[in-house]
């Protein structure tokens with residue numbers, strides 16, 4: 144430590160002092176070799192310190208010259224040494240103050256750095272961080288810094304100045320202790336400040352927590368309230384839903400009831416106009432017979448009178464012709480009519496006959512129209528009668544969902560009701576399949592198999608020209624229901640029966656739609672054969688889109704089964720698909736357009752030749768032929 148300080152001190156002394164010192168030392172070394180090394184070393188150190196001129200003997204201070212020195216040496220070498228030794232002592236005594244004064248000039252930074260370095264070894268990392276934090280605060284001028292800068296280090300130098308001097312060492316230790324204490328105090332102050340800050344933060348957080356807890360409690364209460372409201376709302380909604388459904392079904396029922404009344408009233412009126420079913424009693428046998436209504440009676444009477452008139456005129460004409468030929472070239476003996484008069488009379492008869500013919504044609508057209516109306520009327524009568532006889536005619540709600548309204552029609556084994564779906568809020572057609580209680584279990588099973596197959600095939604079909612099957616459920620042991628898309632238009636059978644000849648354009652667009660449906664059935668996997676395509680199974684929706692329905696006889700075509708391995712019915716089905724599927728339908732439509740019965744008959748025999756083994760199809764075709772081909776085209 145002393146070497147460093149000495150170096151420092153010597154570097155700080157001015158050059159003239161240094162040369163004087165060198166000279167003095169040179170003399171001392173040369174002339175007083177007896178002086179102790181301790182003294183010498185002690186001497187050397189303060190010699191580099193700036194000597195105040197007042198500290199030297201006047202003779203030395205007043206004269207720097209070589210002569211003075213020589214004089215001193217000559218006059219008493221001993222004195223000089225003694226004087227220098229005393230001075231050196233004094234310098235050393237004061238020395239513990241001087242170097243620090245010098246250091247103070249050099250700046251606090253270095254001392255502090257030294258202190259910090261020393262302290263750094265004894266402080267752990269956290270303490271160091273705190274110091275840095277403390278200094279940071281000093282730099283920002285937050286209290287502690289100002290204190291620290293106000294404090295001045297004691298001007299005492301560290302123990303490096305004179306290590307051999309006990310007093311100085313104590314001072315150094317004291318300073319170290321002081322700086323430690325100071326640091327500890329600073330640390331404590333910082334920690335106290337930090338603790339008070341943390342206390343503040345804790346108080347804030349506690350306040351925040353309290354508020355949050357309060358908020359949570361409020362939220363929970365709100366949540367409970369909302370849950371309760373939701374429950375109430377759901378209950379109310381449930382009650383309202385039940386009410387809504389009740390009101391809706393009541394409305395639907397009242398509309399249906401009025402429709403029923405209207406239908407029956409219309410039927411009664413139409414019965415008077417178009418005809419009714421009368422009862423004929425022959426002994427004990429009671430049979431039903433058709434009695435034409437007034438309009439038909441009138442038209443028939445009119446036609447009859449026209450015919451009578453025509454016959455009468457024809458008769459008169461014949462007698463005129465006879466008289467004309469009898470009279471020869473002369474005039475008629477009885478009437479005196481000339482040849483010219485005969486010709487005029489004949490023209491009158493001819494004209495009258497032509498007029499009657501026109502009237503007759505008109506009356507026949509009118510009769511045809513009445514006949515069509517009569518057919519519709521008979522159909523409606525049958526529907527009403529079936530509705531009245533049905534066990535589902537009292538507006539039941541099936542499966543808690545389908546409100547049955549009015550009967551649409553009755554098939555071989557089923558009744559189709561218009562219904563309202565109270566879940567989806569749409570009209571549907573409920574097809575109620577009833578098994579005859581008289582049937583054997585085997586027959587029932589067979590029917591069920593057919594119905595389930597129909598359902599399974601039909602439910603997978605989604606196409607604009609195929610009636611959708613929405614649902615299927617059992618009603619009781621002998622009855623089940625399929626829910627179908629509702630088609631509010633007529634079926635094609637009714638359309639064809641309503642016109643004597645269907646215009647080609649209309650027939651073509653119906654065929655196109657049905658072909659699209661058939662193409663879909665043939666392209667999907669697995670392919671489906673409808674097997675029962677007829678006008679009665681083509682329905683129209685409210686905008687006139689044609690849709691195929693009734694998949695009761697349809698079959699799935701297994702892809703991997705070759706024609707050889709197929710059942711007889713399936714072989715027929717494959718062929719039927721080609722010929723009776725697309726061709727038959729278009730053929731029938733074309734026949735209906737061209738109205739050529741011979742071609743229709745030819746086609747039917749051809750079709751029967753394709754699948755003679757399929758009794759069911761043959762039966763169907765037979766009824767088909769009966770109801771449609773011969774009924775219409777004959």
Ligand SMILES: Nc1ncnc2c1ncn2[C@@H]1O[C@H](COP(=O)(O)OP(=O)(O)OP(=O)(O)O)[C@@H](O)[C@H]1O
Nearest residue numbers: 551552553554555556557559572627628629630634
């Ligand atoms: N989805 C529907 N929408 C509207 N009316 C329908 C619907 N399905 C059937 N109908 C009508 O219900 C009546 C009876 O239909 P159903 O299919 O039971 O009889 P069918 O085909 O004449 O007889 P079968 O099934 O014995 O051949 C028909 O007049 C038909 O117009």
